[in-house]
Amino acid sequence: MIKHIAEGLVPFQDCGFARYPEMPLAGEPVTVCCRMDHTDAVPSLTLRVGTKERTITGIKTENNFYSFSLGAFKESVTFSYQFVTAQEQTPWYTCDVLTIQRITKPVAVLTANDHLEIALADDIALCINKDASIQLMQRPAQGTLYSKKVYEMLGGASIMLDSDCIWLLKRLSNPLVQLNAYVLYRDVNGKVRKVTQEMALSGKHIMGTGERFHAVDLQGLSSNGRVVEKFTHQQDQTYLPIPFFFTEKGLGWYRNSNIPAEMNFLDTATITQETEGETLTTDQIYFGSPTEVLQSYLQATGQPVLPPEWSFGIWISGNGWNCDAEVDAQLKALQQYDYPASVLVLEQWSDERTFYRWHEHNWSDPAQMVKRVRDAGLHLVLWQIPVIKHEWDGDSGKALEQDIREAVENGYVVRSESGEPYHITENWFHHSMLPDFTNPDACKWWFGKRKYLLDMGVEGFKTDGGEFLFEKTARLSNGMSGLAAHNAYPVQYIGAYHDFMRSNNVEGVMFSRAGYTGAQTQPIHWAGDQKSEWCELQAQLNAGLSAGLSGVLFWSFDIGGFAGEMPNAELYLRATAMGCFCPVMQWHAEPRGGQFGGEQVQNNDRSPWNLAEYDQDERILTISCQFAQLREQLKPYLWQEAQYCAQNGRPMMAHLCLDYPEDERAWTVHDAYMLGRNMLVAPVVQPGQNSRIVYLPKGVWQEYFTKEYYQGPCEVQIDCPWDRIPVFHKEMTP
Numbered sequence: 212m213i214k215h216i217a218e219g220l221v222p223f224q225d226c227g228f229a230r231y232p233e234m235p236l237a238g239e240p241v242t243v244c245c246r247m248d249h250t251d252a253v254p255s256l257t258l259r260v261g262t263k264e265r266t267i268t269g270i271k272t273e274n275n276f277y278s279f280s281l282g283a284f285k286e287s288v289t290f291s292y293q294f295v296t297a298q299e300q301t302p303w304y305t306c307d308v309l310t311i312q313r314i315t316k317p318v319a320v321l322t323a324n325d326h327l328e329i330a331l332a333d334d335i336a337l338c339i340n341k342d343a344s345i346q347l348m349q350r351p352a353q354g355t356l357y358s359k360k361v362y363e364m365l366g367g368a369s370i371m372l373d374s375d376c377i378w379l380l381k382r383l384s385n386p387l388v389q390l391n392a393y394v395l396y397r398d399v400n401g402k403v404r405k406v407t408q409e410m411a412l413s414g415k416h417i418m419g420t421g422e423r424f425h426a427v428d429l430q431g432l433s434s435n436g437r438v439v440e441k442f443t444h445q446q447d448q449t450y451l452p453i454p455f456f457f458t459e460k461g462l463g464w465y466r467n468s469n470i471p472a473e474m475n476f477l478d479t480a481t482i483t484q485e486t487e488g489e490t491l492t493t494d495q496i497y498f499g500s501p502t503e504v505l506q507s508y509l510q511a512t513g514q515p516v517l518p519p520e521w522s523f524g525i526w527i528s529g530n531g532w533n534c535d536a537e538v539d540a541q542l543k544a545l546q547q548y549d550y551p552a553s554v555l556v557l558e559q560w561s562d563e564r565t566f567y568r569w570h571e572h573n574w575s576d577p578a579q580m581v582k583r584v585r586d587a588g589l590h591l592v593l594w595q596i597p598v599i600k601h602e603w604d605g606d607s608g609k610a611l612e613q614d615i616r617e618a619v620e621n622g623y624v625v626r627s628e629s630g631e632p633y634h635i636t637e638n639w640f641h642h643s644m645l646p647d648f649t650n651p652d653a654c655k656w657w658f659g660k661r662k663y664l665l666d667m668g669v670e671g672f673k674t675d676g677g678e679f680l681f682e683k684t685a686r687l688s689n690g691m692s693g694l695a696a697h698n699a700y701p702v703q704y705i706g707a708y709h710d711f712m713r714s715n716n717v718e719g720v721m722f723s724r725a726g727y728t729g730a731q732t733q734p735i736h737w738a739g740d741q742k743s744e745w746c747e748l749q750a751q752l753n754a755g756l757s758a759g760l761s762g763v764l765f766w767s768f769d770i771g772g773f774a775g776e777m778p779n780a781e782l783y784l785r786a787t788a789m790g791c792f793c794p795v796m797q798w799h800a801e802p803r804g805g806q807f808g809g810e811q812v813q814n815n816d817r818s819p820w821n822l823a824e825y826d827q828d829e830r831i832l833t834i835s836c837q838f839a840q841l842r843e844q845l846k847p848y849l850w851q852e853a854q855y856c857a858q859n860g861r862p863m864m865a866h867l868c869l870d871y872p873e874d875e876r877a878w879t880v881h882d883a884y885m886l887g888r889n890m891l892v893a894p895v896v897q898p899g900q901n902s903r904i905v906y907l908p909k910g911v912w913q914e915y916f917t918k919e920y921y922q923g924p925c926e927v928q929i930d931c932p933w934d935r936i937p938v939f940h941k942e943m944t945p
Contacts, residue, residue, distance in 0.1 A: 212248040213294045213301050216636050218683050221439055223448050226637060227276050234396065234405060236309050241281040243304075245294050248275065252296035259291040259303070260284075284308040287399045302629060307398035309405070315392045320372055323354025327362050327370070329377070331393060334401070337377070341365055343496040347393065349403050349489055366498040382498055387413050387462045391479070406491050407483040414458035416878045417476045418501070418868065421453035422738065422766075423757035424750040427866065427881040429456065429476050436471035436484075438698045438725055440639065440678035442806075443742045443774055445750065450678065450739050451726040452698070453761040454482075455508050459868070459878055463497030463504030465511065469695040469727070485694060500872050501760075502861070509762050509860040513732035516709075517857035518765055519670075519718045521590050522735065523849040524553020525842055526722075526767070526797030529816040533559035534573040535580055542587045544820050548836055551843045555584055556673055556722070556799070558594035564611045566596055567660045581668045592671035592722060593664065597704045598679070599624065601634070601642035614660075618644060623653035625696075628684035633693075635679045645680060645700070648707040650688035658711045665712065670719040672708050677701030677725040701725035705733045726763070731860075734765040735795055742807075743772030743817075748786055749896045755793065756884055759862025765853070766864055767795035771817045774801040778817070780828045781898060781933065784835065787819075788936040789894035791838040791845075792886050794853070794863040834934045852887030863887060871908040874924065880906050883937075890915070893929070893937040902930045903937065911942035 219229035228246040235241045245254060256267040256279040269277035284290065287310045294301045317337075318330040329337040330352035338346040343364050362370040368387075371379040380388040389411040396405035418427070420434035424445040432447070434456075439448040454466035456474065466472045472484040484492060497507040509515060527545075532538055538557070545552055562568045569577040584591050599618050600611060607615075618624050618632075625633040625645040634642045647653050680700045685693030696703075705723045709732075712719040724739040738754045741747035751768040758766045770790040771778040778786070790796040800817040814821055819835030822828075849863075856863045865885040871877035883893040883905060891912065893905040907923035914921070914929065915938035921927055929937040 212250065213245050213254060213296065213299055214248055214636075215243070215245040215294060215301060215304070216681060217243075217304055217306065218681070220637055220681055221441070221448075222435055222437060223439070223441060227272075230304075230306065234309055235284070235306070236311065236396075237286050238283050240283045242278055243281065243292060244272070244276060244278045245269075246276050250296070250298070252298055253277075254294045254296050257293045257295055259293075260288055286310075287397070289399050307404070309396045309398055312395040312397060313392055314395065315377065317372075317377060319352065320357045321352050321354030322357040327357060328352040328354050331377070332395075335393075335395070335403075339364075339370060339378075343368060343498070345494045345496070347406065347491040347493075349491055368496070368498055380496070382461060385413070385460065387458075387460055388464075388496075403486055403491055405483065405485045407481050408492065410480045410482075412458060412462070412476070412480045414460040414462070416459045416868070417456050418458070418760045418866070419453065419456035419757070420474055421757065421761045422449050422451040422736070422754045422763065423447075424449065424738075424754050427753050427756045427760070428878070429474075432476060434474040434476070436473050436698075438471075438678050438701060438727060440676070440725070442740050443747070445739070445741075445754075450724045451730060451736060451758065451763065453728055453730070453763075455728075455761055457497070457501055457504045457760075459501075459872065459875075461498055461500065461504075463499075463508060465495045465497070465508055467493040467495055467511075467728075469691070469699040471698055487692060487694065501869050502872075505760070505762060505862075505869070506860040509731055512762070513729045515731040515762075515764050515857045515860060516734055517854060518720045518734045520850050521553050522671075522720050522795065523846055523853060524796075525551065525839055526554040526556060526592075526795060527552045527818065528556035528558070528797060528799040529818065530558045530799070530801055531803040531814065531816060532557055533570070535575055538580060538584065541818070542583065542589075544818065545587065548820060548832065550819075550836055550839050552589060552839075554592055554671070554797070555589045556592045556594070556797075558673065559802075560593055562608070562610075564600055564602060564608055565614060565660070566594075566598075566600070567664070568610060578667050585668050590670045591668065592673055592720070593669055594673045594675060595708070596640065596676045597646055597648075597674075597700075598635070598640045598643040598676070599646060600640065601644075603642075615644070617656065618646070618653075621652065621656070622688070623647060623650060623656055625680060625693075626686050627682060628686065633680070633682060633685045636681045638679075639676070640679065643679075647688045648700075648703040649691065653688070654707050654711075658707070661711070662715065665715050665717050665719075670717060671712075671722065672719070673722040674705045674708050675724060677704045677723075698727045702727050702729055702733070709733050722767075731762050731764050736763055736766055737795070737797070738766070738768040740773045740801075741769065742775035743778035743782065744775065745782060745896065745898050747772055748782065748789070752789070752882065752894060752896055755864050756866050756881060759864045759884075760866050760869075762860070762862070764856050764860075764862050765794045766862075767793060767797055769800075769817070770796070770798040771822070773799055773817075775805065775807050777812060777815060777822065777825055780822075780826055780831050783817070783819075783822055783831060784933045785895045785936070787835050787838050789892075789896070791842045792890070792892040792894075792936070792938060794849075794886075796842050830933065837934060848887065848890075852889075855888065861888075867891075867906075867908060874908050876906055876924065877908055889941045889943065891939040891941065893939075895931050895936050901932065902928055904928055905937045905939070907939065912939040913942060914939055
């Protein structure tokens, strides 16, 4: 089997069987690589340029990887190549060598149907509308000559057309954006395949761009626009990118596209994106305070959905809970320790093949087990994955074999360019197929197999994964390409589950890690997989704040981390304290035995009772139970604020800049947040920190635990033993 994917898999790791570069420029050397799986055959490569073909011998680089040098193409041409062995040949892979056109000045400015059309080239039109929406089109500009130097838009904004750039955007006489250049990457036929937009942004702060682990303020940094599955230490990669940002100068910017948009906020800000069709890029600009800008974005991308009231209690979860005895042990512990949980998540409940059938050897009577969970006052959430699995480790079983047959015969799966079913190229669940959730018949088939779970009393799904559509040339039922569908797929997948529950009158919830634009319509999201380390707790705080600034209203993380060595008492209790004052409080753990090797722990649950026993430290259990009782007391406030947030487009975990946009210091505080409108929370995310400085904006604040009052703006030093963190209640003026 010859494996090659021209575009590669993920931006943080070289798969070793891609094309380098994927989109070559004239004069740039090209190398293509492949991997030989399950065979000792030696591949050759056939290169075709026009009517000429030649065979290229590869170099074995390591193990079963081969590299083929195509050299540099001096001009824009189309070339194709195919890998060949005596037993196998791949499809032809076609690539255009691109040329660059840089545009820094308009050719002409026209007006047509109450909008501007700026001619940037003979076949490139920049359309600017009154509502501050902007489209870059590959077609001639249309209209009559526009003689004015200023174009007025709604919201008090205006485009200046006589500047030393393409245009300058001002609002209330203040410059906001200067558009300096478009860089167009054209193929052999002149079609634009990629665009880089170069801008100068006014302001010191860049907020948004999705859930970000490496920073909250992106000034001077980059934002990868691609949905990425990365196991722990995400750094600048993310499961949940959103092509939206705003500055402290009253500017919001939304790149309205499913195609990943890479944003760089250096001295020159750039947005780089591949293109499809006549419309190359579409941007929407918003004006106003951070809250107004965020609300405008949410209005454009979907009404936020309020999770059910019970979801604001405590969630308990562990990947090792795979049988009746495991569940019953947790129910017993909750009662024994008076721990008031509301939600129980089961990951290893299914046959691990179809993911809709209970594992028949582990569960004596699933319906009775669900009833025991419900009778204990808990709501049950089951793990899901959007795959039709390829079984590598044994017999697929009759149910899965039938699913595969029905899905292929009826076109229920994502297709490759050839029309054959797309198979996940590599990594998690590799070679499995993806259900096509844009196909109504596929959804009916898929959820018909899961309807009995709702009838049984299941009230939610942990909709994991969704990052597996790698081929840009793949096709969905609705006509969307893999290029656009990679980011859109998790939204389609999670949205289908949302519709499934609502159509069956279940007031349930999804619990998802991947997402994209419109994530607020599919709550709740959690931060994915992190190790039990202090740096990961700090990254989780960044993720929660940046997700909220990007319109993700309800967010969570794994208390104490998900993976690796067990957290020590200090780390676990600091994470527990932060979780207590987050939109959703939940703990979870990786599979038994861990995924990193090293120390093998028979039971690596992150439950407080298991950690207390493991560390021989009763403080873990005692203090965790105190925070659990505190969370229960907070539930009325949390529910009140959740309703307000959903109605008004406010993140429940809100960066201080949203409430205090005129306070320059508030824009720089990335270690505290407002939980709802009235509580300021300052987590402890550094080891050995027995006190910390907290910045309080203007107003009167009462410390939640000590009851002391403070008049802001001010800095205060607050003691924080392990059983509390600084939390302040804002005194409301009449």
